[in-house]
Amino acid sequence: MQATLQTAAKAPEKLAMKGTKIRRTAGERAFDAFNVILMIVWAITAVYPFWYILVMSFNTGADAAAGPIWFFPRAFTLENYAFVFQYDRLQTAFVVTALRCAIGPALSVFVTMLAAFALSKRFLPGRKTILFFFMIPMFIGGTIISNYVVIAKLDLLNNFLVYVLPGAFGFFSMVIMRTHIEELPEELQESATIDGAGYVRIFFQIILPLSMPIIAAFAFFSVVGNWLDYYTNLIYVTDRSLSTLQFVLYEIINRAEANTLIDFTKTTGAQQRRLMSMANNTVPTPEVIKMTVMVVVTFPLLFVYPFFQKYFVKGMLTGAVKA
CATH class of the missing domain: 1.10.3720.10 (MetI-like)
Structure with a gap:
């Protein structure tokens, strides 16, 4: 009987606690919103360089040289990877x-x-x-x-x-x-x-x-x-x-752009034949070669x-x- 009375006495308290919501001030809501925005900006800032490198590696060299590429390849191609993997x-x-x-x-x-x-x-x-x-x-x-x-x-x-x-x-x-x-x-x-x-x-x-x-x-x-x-x-x-992959990447990035492409094209006869068979707008430029090698080495x-x-x-x- 006593236990029943104690349970009945605590019931209103439980209902009151269940219906009570913690009210947050405008400052707290603004602070949370600021943190969310800051984390989103930070995440985009950290991820975008990797995304940019990936996008450039899938874009043709001539199109990449024509203007900046931001989010997606304008002229998609896999020739850059086919060319690099023959190096x-x-x-x-x-x-x-x-x-x-x-x-x-x-x-x-x-x-x-x-x-x-x-x-x-x-x-x-x-x-x-x-x-x-x-x-x-x-x-x-x-x-x-x-x-x-x-x-x-x-x-x-x-x-x-x-x-x-x-x-x-x-x-x-x-x-x-x-x-x-x-x-x-x-x-x-x-x-x-x-x-x-x-x-x-x-x-x-x-x-x-x-x-x-x-x-x-x-x-x-x-x-x-x-x-x-x-x-x-x-x-x-x-x-x-x-040589290791990172050292090859180091050489490619620090070498003069003209010499980079020359070094690639002089490597094997198969690469020279592939380069000659490519259309002018799909020939890999030194810039896209660097991006492609970075993807292959780092990703x-x-x-x-x-x-x-x-x-x-x-x-x-x-x-x-x-x-």
């Missing part, structure tokens, strides 16, 4: 970059995880000293000349390994991975040790499977870094057969990113904060 240096650079993005991240994640697993053991002799020496390069980096001398002494000049070996270990990534390993239940490793498992088996059968989110996140960061890097090619590699990452996005939040938060 032999671009094909070779794609193979080199693909190999670099496959081998480099795999080696980097494996080496970093091994170091993180070893340094997560508090009984490791000289653990603090090792961490101290690993920390020094974060604050004191070498100069271009000193780094070049080291790479030359290691016989890595004009060597594919220069793309993967220098970046095989990252101290910051190792710290986060080590923190993640320390947060795993210690009982798992103790139970495996009692069953006769050694450190190698524990690492491969316990640590790695439980670290897949953070491994996926750092692997993708490494893939992006390897894909976008042209500095290594610029400083340490002069062999054109070892693949935009399609890969959504498949790894789900690992970012979990992978970066795991090990980022230690309780």
